[in-house]
Structure formats: C-alpha cells, structure tokens
Amino acid sequence: MAMISIMKKIIPCILSLLLLTGCGAEKEVVFDGTTMGTTYQVKIVAGYFKNTSGLKEKIDGRLQAINQSMSTYIPDSEISRFNAMHDTREKLAVSNDFLEVMLAARDIYEKTGGAWDGTIKPLLSLWGFGSTRQTHQVPDEVEIKKQMGWVGFDHINIFPEGYLQKKNKTLTLDLASIAKGYAVDQVSDLLQTAGMENFLVEIGGEVFASGYRKDGQPWRVGINQPSASASTTDVYRAVPLLNRAMATSGDYRNFFEAEGKRFSHLIDPRTGYPVDNRVVSVSIVANTCMFADGLATAIMVMGL
Numbered sequence: 001m002a003m004i005s006i007m008k009k010i011i012p013c014i015l016s017l018l019l020l021t022g023c024g025a026e027k028e029v030v031f032d033g034t035t036m037g038t039t040y041q042v043k044i045v046a047g048y049f050k051n052t053s054g055l056k057e058k059i060d061g062r063l064q065a066i067n068q069s070m071s072t073y074i075p076d077s078e079i080s081r082f083n084a085m086h087d088t089r090e091k092l093a094v095s096n097d098f099l100e101v102m103l104a105a106r107d108i109y110e111k112t113g114g115a116w117d118g119t120i121k122p123l124l125s126l127w128g129f130g131s132t133r134q135t136h137q138v139p140d141e142v143e144i145k146k147q148m149g150w151v152g153f154d155h156i157n158i159f160p161e162g163y164l165q166k167k168n169k170t171l172t173l174d175l176a177s178i179a180k181g182y183a184v185d186q187v188s189d190l191l192q193t194a195g196m197e198n199f200l201v202e203i204g205g206e207v208f209a210s211g212y213r214k215d216g217q218p219w220r221v222g223i224n225q226p227s228a229s230a231s232t233t234d235v236y237r238a239v240p241l242l243n244r245a246m247a248t249s250g251d252y253r254n255f256f257e258a259e260g261k262r263f264s265h266l267i268d269p270r271t272g273y274p275v276d277n278r279v280v281s282v283s284i285v286a287n288t289c290m291f292a293d294g295l296a297t298a299i300m301v302m303g304l
Contacts, residue, residue, distance in 0.1 A: 026198075028214045031056045035063040036071065036180055038204035042187065045198040045214045055194060059187055063203075066186060069097045070179045082164055083172040091163040101175055101182050101290070102158050108178070108294040109153040116298035117269035119155070121174040122147040127274065129254065129265040136256035138263065144272040151269055180204045181247055181293025188289075205248060208289050209241035218242045226252050226281035236281075245289035249296035250281035268301050277303035 029052045032041040042059060044052060069078045078098045085092060094102070108116045121130070126147050128136035150170040157165040180203045187201045188208045198211030200219050209219035219242070222235035239246060251264035255274075264274040282299045286292040 026214050029055075031059060033060060033063075035060075035203065036067050036176075036183065037073070038180070040183075040187075040201075040203040042191070042202075043200045044191065044196050045212070046196060050195070052196075055191070058190060058194075062186055062190055063183055066097055066179065066183045069095055070101065070175050070182075072174055072176075079173055079175065082166075085166055086169045088166050088169050091159070091165045094162055094164055096162070097182070097186075098164075099158070099160075099162050101178060102156075102164065103160075104182070104290050105175065105178060105294065106153065106156075106158060108291070108298060112295070112298040112302060114153070114270050115268070115301040116177070116294050117151060117153050118173050118175050118177070119151050119153050119171050120267055120269045121172045122150045122170075123267045123269070123272055124174075124265070127263065127265075127267060128256065129267075136258070136263070138258050148272045151272075177249075177297045178290050178294040180206050181245070181289035181291070184208050184245065184289035206245070206289050206293050207241070207247075208245040210243055212242075221246055223248055223281070223283050224250070226250050228252050228255075239283070239285070241285070244285050244287065245292045246283060246285050247289055247292035247296045248281060248283040249300045251275065251300065252280050266297070266300050275301050275303070279303050 026045050027048050029044045029046065030041065032039065034040070040063065044055070046052060068074060071077050072079055072083070074080060078094050082092050105118050109118070123144070124130050126139050126143060150168065152168070155166065155168040155171050157167065159165070184201050184203050184206050185208065188210060191199050191201070192210070198213070201208045207221050209221065213219055218240040220238045220240050223237050223239065224230065224232060225234035225236045251266050254265040256263055266275045267273065268275050279300060282296045284292040284296045284299070286295065
C-alpha cells in the first residue's frame with residue numbers, strides 16, 4: 001500500500017515535468033562557424049531526447065576536409081597541386097570529394113554548352129577579378145584571345161579510378177562556384193546519416209532544406225534584393241523549400257565601371273568578356289546544392 005501511495009505521488013510529478021520540458025515537442029539546435037572563406041549555419045529541429053552532441057565537431061571536420069581538397073588558398077590542397085602541374089603526361093590521384101565534384105563539373109559544363117567553366121581563372125585575373133587584389137581594367141582584345149587559349153574544361157581527362165590529367169599544361173582550376181554547394185550537400189548527408197530529418201544547412205548563401213521548421217511549416221529561404229545598395233538582410237522574395245536545395249548567383253555586388261560602362265565579375269568563358277544580358281540575379285532550386293550552385297552561375301551567363 002505504501003508503494004502504491006508513493007507511485008500516486010510520483011507519477012503526476014513525472015507527467016508535469018515531461019509537459020514542462022516539452023515531451024513529444026521539438027527543440028531547435030543551431031551550429032555556426034566559418035569555412036571556405038565565408039560563414040556557415042546549420043539549424044536542426046529534433047525531439048528533446050534526440051542526441052545532437054558531437055555533430056558540430058563532425059560538421060567542422062567534414063568542411064575542413066573539403067576545404068583542404070578544393071581551396072586555391074591552401075598551397076598543398078589537391079586543387080593547388082593540380083594547378084601546379086605542368087606535365088601533360090602526369091596523372092594526379094585525387095580524393096573521392098575532388099573526383100565527385102569534377103564529374104559534376106564536367107556534367108554542368110556539357111549541359112550548359114560551356115557557359116560554366118571551372119578553368120576560367122586566367123580570364124578572371126585578366127579583368128582584375130582574380131583571387132588576389134588586382135587593378136580592374138578593360139584588357140586588350142589580343143590579350144583576351146591569348147588567355148582564352150588557356151581556358152577549357154574539356155582539356156582535362158577525368159579518370160573514374162580517381163585520377164586527373166591535363167591536356168593543356170597551362171590549365172588552372174577554380175571550383176569556387178560549385179564547391180560550396182557540394183559542401184552543403186555533404187553536411188546534409190552527414191545529418192541524415194545521424195538520423196536528423198528536419199534541418200537547414202547554409203554555407204555562404206547556398207542552402208539545403210530538409211523536412212520542416214519547429215512550427216511544422218516548410219523552411220523559407222530569402223533571396224537577397226538584387227541591388228548594389230541593398231544590405232544582405234534585404235529580401236526580394238522568400239522561397240519555401242522542402243527537401244530541396246537553392247543557390248543564387250548575381251552580378252550586382254562585384255563589378256567595376258570604366259569607359260562609361262559597367263563590367264561584371266561574371267565572365268562568359270565562350271567570349272572572354274563580362275556578361276551584359278540584363279540579368280542581375282538567378283536562383284536555382286534543385287535536388288542537390290552543387291547542381292543548383294553551378295547552374296545559377298551558368299544561367300547568369302546564358303541569360304533569360
């Protein structure tokens with residue numbers, strides 16, 4: 001009888017505690033940090049008893065591995081070692097990360113008729129949009145044609161066994177326009193493997209949304225107002241996303257003016273000149289962020 005009396009007192013207390021702590025309710029966990037020269041944020045919605053400890057360390061470790069593979073700012077990264085190669089007979093063994101991105105890059109290059117090209121770095125530098133601080137200038141047409149001889153993604157052999165080989169020894173790669181998208185996809189895969197169903201991953205403005213927010217509604221992702229005078233918090237439109245990725249590319253922030261004209265940092269690899277097609281921003285929704293990332297850049301070049 002004494003035990004029954006004690007249980008009658010304990011059970012209501014337990015029920016009250018569970019109600020107060022949100023039994024069956026959801027919590028939102030937020031991780032953030034820096035990677036690939038920008039910032040990242042991960043929001044996870046999970047039950048109160050869902051274990052999210054250790055995820056931040058796993059996310060940072062995964063991002064560090066991708067950055068070590070594809071950052072042109074790291075001298076011994078895979079992409080830096082590829083760019084330093086000058087022997088067309090040499091084959092460079094690469095990681096699964098690098099190989100996967102290169103295969104996707106070739107697919108986007110072919111699908112867009114060369115409007116996206118990861119070997120465009122010489123033209124960007126020529127126009128003053130390289131990785132180091134340069135003077136913006138309108139180059140000579142002869143020099144543009146010369147630099148275009150060093151551009152062309154089809155001058156790379158990609159072996160499915162995990163090797164890369166240059167057909168043109170002067171070729172250099174820059175995968176910045178799809179590497180962030182790939183990183184978003186990889187963090188999303190990591191979270192799904194850990195049993196997370198509802199989350200939002202954002203790296204430098206590129207996102208993947210899985211499941212729902214804490215209030216049960218789809219995640220909503222803002223597109224920045226496409227104006228040079230707009231702040232990063234000015235929203236042009238909010239897009240609901242459910243198990244989809246979104247990436248945006250624009251020409252309204254990085255440009256220079258000369259000779260009475262405006263020259264964008266978005267260079268058409270097929271002509272060697274900055275695009276001038278009156279398209280200021282492109283947002284792509286797709287199954288993967290890597291594809292959305294590359295395609296947003298390509299369609300900025302291709303136009304409406």
